[in-house]
Amino acid sequence: MTDSNASTNDAPIVSVRKVEKTFRRGGEEIRVLDALDLDVPKGEFLALMGPSGSGKTTLLNLIGGLDQPTGGSVVVAGEHIEDLSSRELADWRAENIGFVFQFYNLLPVLSAARNVELPLLLTSLSRAERKRHVAVALEAVGLSHRASHTPRTLSGGEQQRVGIARAIVTDPTLLLCDEPTGDLDRKSGDEILSLLQALNRDQGKTIIMVTHDPHASARAARTVHLEKGQLVSSVVAGAMA
Amino acid sequence: MNWLLQVLAITSFSMRTIPQRRGPSIAAVVGIAGVVAVLVGVLSIAAGFRAALTSKVGEDIAIVLRASADSESTSGLEREAVRVILDSPNIESASAELFSLINLPRRSTGTDSNVAIRGVSADASKVRGGITILEGRMFEPGRNEVIAGAGAARSFAKLNVGDSFRVGTNTWNVVGVFSSGGGSEESEVWTDAAILQSAYDRGDSYNSVLVRLPTPDAFDAFKDSLTGDPRLKVKVLRLSTYLADQGEMLTEFITGLGFAIASLMALGAVFGALNTMYSAVAGRTREIATLRALGFGASPIVLSVLAESLVLALIGGALGAGLAYAAFNGYQASTINWQTFSQIAFAFAVTPPLLVAAIVWAALMGLVGGFFPALRAANIPIANALREG
Numbered sequence A: 001m002t003d004s005n006a007s008t009n010d011a012p013i014v015s016v017r018k019v020e021k022t023f024r025r026g027g028e029e030i031r032v033l034d035a036l037d038l039d040v041p042k043g044e045f046l047a048l049m050g051p052s053g054s055g056k057t058t059l060l061n062l063i064g065g066l067d068q069p070t071g072g073s074v075v076v077a078g079e080h081i082e083d084l085s086s087r088e089l090a091d092w093r094a095e096n097i098g099f100v101f102q103f104y105n106l107l108p109v110l111s112a113a114r115n116v117e118l119p120l121l122l123t124s125l126s127r128a129e130r131k132r133h134v135a136v137a138l139e140a141v142g143l144s145h146r147a148s149h150t151p152r153t154l155s156g157g158e159q160q161r162v163g164i165a166r167a168i169v170t171d172p173t174l175l176l177c178d179e180p181t182g183d184l185d186r187k188s189g190d191e192i193l194s195l196l197q198a199l200n201r202d203q204g205k206t207i208i209m210v211t212h213d214p215h216a217s218a219r220a221a222r223t224v225h226l227e228k229g230q231l232v233s234s235v236v237a238g239a240m241a
Numbered sequence B: 001m002n003w004l005l006q007v008l009a010i011t012s013f014s015m016r017t018i019p020q021r022r023g024p025s026i027a028a029v030v031g032i033a034g035v036v037a038v039l040v041g042v043l044s045i046a047a048g049f050r051a052a053l054t055s056k057v058g059e060d061i062a063i064v065l066r067a068s069a070d071s072e073s074t075s076g077l078e079r080e081a082v083r084v085i086l087d088s089p090n091i092e093s094a095s096a097e098l099f100s101l102i103n104l105p106r107r108s109t110g111t112d113s114n115v116a117i118r119g120v121s122a123d124a125s126k127v128r129g130g131i132t133i134l135e136g137r138m139f140e141p142g143r144n145e146v147i148a149g150a151g152a153a154r155s156f157a158k159l160n161v162g163d164s165f166r167v168g169t170n171t172w173n174v175v176g177v178f179s180s181g182g183g184s185e186e187s188e189v190w191t192d193a194a195i196l197q198s199a200y201d202r203g204d205s206y207n208s209v210l211v212r213l214p215t216p217d218a219f220d221a222f223k224d225s226l227t228g229d230p231r232l233k234v235k236v237l238r239l240s241t242y243l244a245d246q247g248e249m250l251t252e253f254i255t256g257l258g259f260a261i262a263s264l265m266a267l268g269a270v271f272g273a274l275n276t277m278y279s280a281v282a283g284r285t286r287e288i289a290t291l292r293a294l295g296f297g298a299s300p301i302v303l304s305v306l307a308e309s310l311v312l313a314l315i316g317g318a319l320g321a322g323l324a325y326a327a328f329n330g331y332q333a334s335t336i337n338w339q340t341f342s343q344i345a346f347a348f349a350v351t352p353p354l355l356v357a358a359i360v361w362a363a364l365m366g367l368v369g370g371f372f373p374a375l376r377a378a379n380i381p382i383a384n385a386l387r388e389g
Helices: A056-063 A086-096 A112-124 A127-140 A156-168 A184-204 B002-016 B018-054 B079-086 B124-128 B150-153 B193-201 B214-225 B239-285 B285-294 B298-328 B350-378
Strands: A013-026 A029-039 A045-049 A071-076 A097-100 A174-177 A205-210 A222-227 A230-236 B061-066 B093-105 B114-121 B132-136 B145-149 B163-168 B170-179 B189-193 B206-214 B234-238 B333-336 B342-347
Touching: A013 A056, A013 A205, A029 A056, A029 A205, A029 A230, A045 A056, A045 A184, A056 A071, A056 A174, A056 A205, A056 B018, A071 B150, A086 A097, A086 B285, A086 B298, A097 A156, A112 A127, A112 A156, A112 B002, A127 A156, A127 B350, A156 A174, A156 A184, A184 A205, A205 B333, B002 B018, B002 B298, B018 B333, B018 B342, B018 B350, B061 B189, B061 B239, B079 B093, B079 B350, B093 B124, B093 B163, B114 B193, B124 B206, B145 B150, B170 B214, B170 B239, B189 B193, B214 B234, B234 B239, B239 B285, B239 B298, B239 B350, B285 B298, B298 B350
Parallel strands: A045 A205, A045 A222, A097 A174, A174 A205, B114 B189, B145 B170
Antiparallel strands: A013 A029, A013 A071, A222 A230, B061 B206, B061 B234, B093 B114, B093 B206, B132 B170, B145 B189, B163 B170, B333 B342
């Protein structure tokens, strides 16, 4: 099926058309995404679900410019990112995408504040401005009091909050979350999901979240299901597609 | 600016993770330190040897040899030629000299080795300057007496004051030990030229004439006056140039040997550095992928890996150079000069240029060792690496 069930009427901020992705493994060609279409309107909180190997993380990576499609087009905020060079993609990611990873991916030698500051090193902000932005981001995730702590001294939930603060500190167009609660207990996971919901609701952040967990996807405004590289259903919260 | 900030930031992170990779990092540092210590050690032999030959020689001293000779041993000057040379204007002092080799037992092994014996004129000390009697007295002209250079006395038996030794039908009495402030004369035994002429049936010929000129600038005029004189077939060289040429074959060999050994060792050390940096990159795969995902460029990643490798190499280089300095600088040794076949006593010299060469050598090893791991770091597939443990 094609995705035509956007939850808002706005022009899509993400538009994926006829996207294909194949990998070669031991002489065998594996088709991970197969002519997939997806639109994500600005301000939507979308969950991508599906069994392992369905292609959901691959799709997230393509939208985030971490990988290039074998065919088709990926347009994010008006940019055809499949046409960008590796260097252009890096600059584009820095400007447009905030990533939240399953295993937080914080630099262990840096404090929470310095981890959050990382994406700002790619901007022209002064040191004082960077510090101010970091303080605002940490405040938004409720971790101002842990700014000087290194990841090792933080709980899993706290580390993921730092990860989210790092993702939002540059005010990106799009937040891409890959199993953000996959490494957390239920309580911490709920807190993270509430935080993501609040960012979507209060700050209008567009969020695409890959998850295995129906409990997590239930927090999203819409859930699309992938199987064998194809989109098989799109469910708006409270309705059936 | 932004790019530079990226480089500095990533380099700073990677440096701070070195303690987490203490084992391989120490191995790389020690490997490079070993190479540098050996390189500096071997090259300090060449530097010391060269210094022993040339360092104490002023530019105002000239040596006159037969035109076709390339060393004192192969040179010969008849009495008439020597008289013309000694009568040249603008000479401060001069010494007509004979040069030969005698065999004496080495103190360390008891086996015989060549020692240079030099017959000198009364002004020999004046020409060279800096000759001091350390023990005993100066030989008396007309007697079978010798004084031994401090280096020769240290290396050879029978050269203590009061000793005597036989060469051919002659017995020579050692009456003094002299110093020339570390110069090549300290490896020689000196006696009266006239006595040596008769002992070696040299008639009234000499091997060379050593001349002290009023100033170093007077050399060209002196040289021109002798080489332009139709009565003479001589070559005139500054003594420093002559001695440097005499030691060139050996210093070049030692230098070549030093670099050959160091190159082989460096190969091992580079593999050590490669291994260290590959493991550093492997250990930081997810971290590097995260930085790339956030938008950091590939080139700052490459430079950060190279910088880390360079820092480890420089630490190794400094350590090796320090060790070499402590172990080798001033170490007393002697070797045979391949052009005169006489023993030359010298001290290993770890000079500032050698230390600089050591650091450059270490830096090269670091850069080569870091290059391929840096490329690997830059080409990490971001999407897969983000999920690596």
